[in-house]
Amino acid sequence: MNAEIDRQLHHRTIRAFTTQEIPATTIDTLVDVARHTATSEFLQAFSVISITDPQLKTAIAQISKQPYVANNGHLFIFIADQHRNAIIGAEMNQPENKVGGANKFLAALADATLAVQNTVVAAESMGLGAVVLGSILNDAQQIIDLLHLPELTFPVLGLAIGYPDQEPQYKPRLPKKFMHFENGYQLPEPIVPQLKAYDAEVHDYYDLREANRRVDTFTNQVKRSLLNVPEKRAQLLTILHQQGFLIEDDH
Template sequence: MNETIKTQLNHRTIRAFKNQELTDEQKKTLEEVARHTSTSMFLQQFSMLHVTDDEKRAKIREITGQKYVGANGDLFIFVADLYRNSEIRRQLGKDEGALHGTDVFLQAVEDTVLAVQNFVNAAESMGLGAVILGSINNEPKELVKILNLPKMTYPVLGVQVGVPDQEPQLKPRLPLEFISFENEYPHDFSIENLASYDEVVQTYYDLRDANKRIDSFTNQIGSAKLDNRKTHRSQILEVLHEQGLCWK
């Protein structure tokens, strides 16, 4: 056990921040940590956008439907970025090669997600708090316009980061026996084995609404969040194709 592991095991999503921005030193440190993240094939296919424009922040907040997004603290959007490498190849007189393929795009997504996690780990080690925002993709077409993203890029995740203004409970995760296996994946899963974990989740109260009882894990998985329904998120593949990504 060391301080790094203690920080990681103590991870809590923060959704309420004090009314202060990151210092220049804090911002640069977090960006440098993200910059030094592992990268597939040394392609370095991600970029970060620090969103400071009030109008853009308000529009992104509307997309997410979460009032804390673009409010107190700082908002970053992490982008899978194949544009830079496509430009390098073009300026070298090369075609775009494999850059339109799903394989290379997934490598870019991996680079981006790893950078996000490193960014958040670093923020928490500095006494800051953060929330990772998959909700930026609620309206992918609109977000691409707001950020004026070029072809060959896609916004994967957002991060709101700042000085915490809450101390939420530690949210219970699935026990190791359900996620850590040796050599082969077991096929004998039964929902009944999650009964004890469901009880733990049912007693957990999320500070986003302290008076609302959080449902059990299995009920959440069976809820509308995974139902086959059409939303703006259904446009993700269409937007990827429009951006020149995942063509093959």
């Protein structure tokens, strides 16, 4: 055990930030951390956009349905980006490419996601809190329009950081036996009865965090999520195609 592992084992999502301004040097450092993330084939197929325009932050907060996105702190949007590599190829007299295929999209998606996590770890080591925002995909097309994203790019995750103005409890995680296997997938079944103690732990977590609101269990959350696809998220595949992604490699 060391300080870094202890920090990661006690990670908490922070959704409330103080009004303390984050120095520009800190933002630059975090961007440098993102830039130095491991990357598939060294293609560095992601980009990071800092959102500094208050009106733009408000618009993204409305898409996310998370008001805290517009309040204080700093907002990053991480982009899967094969556009840059396509342009490089065209300028080097290689106009044809397969960067819209599933292989290259998944590589760009992984690059962007890894960069987000590296940035979170770095931010927390500097005394900042962070919240990762998958909710920007509530309206991916509007994000694309707001940020003027070209073909062969796609918004993956948002990341809001700032100085914490809350101390939330640690959210309990699934027991290891449901997530870590050896030499193959070995999920213990039946699952639900074996999750009874974990459900109780999650129920207590929500009860303590939000005593005046509905409490919940993990298995109930999973059950509800199985058919829950917000209307505009159902359009994601179409939008990916419009952005030039997930095009069959032999087309």
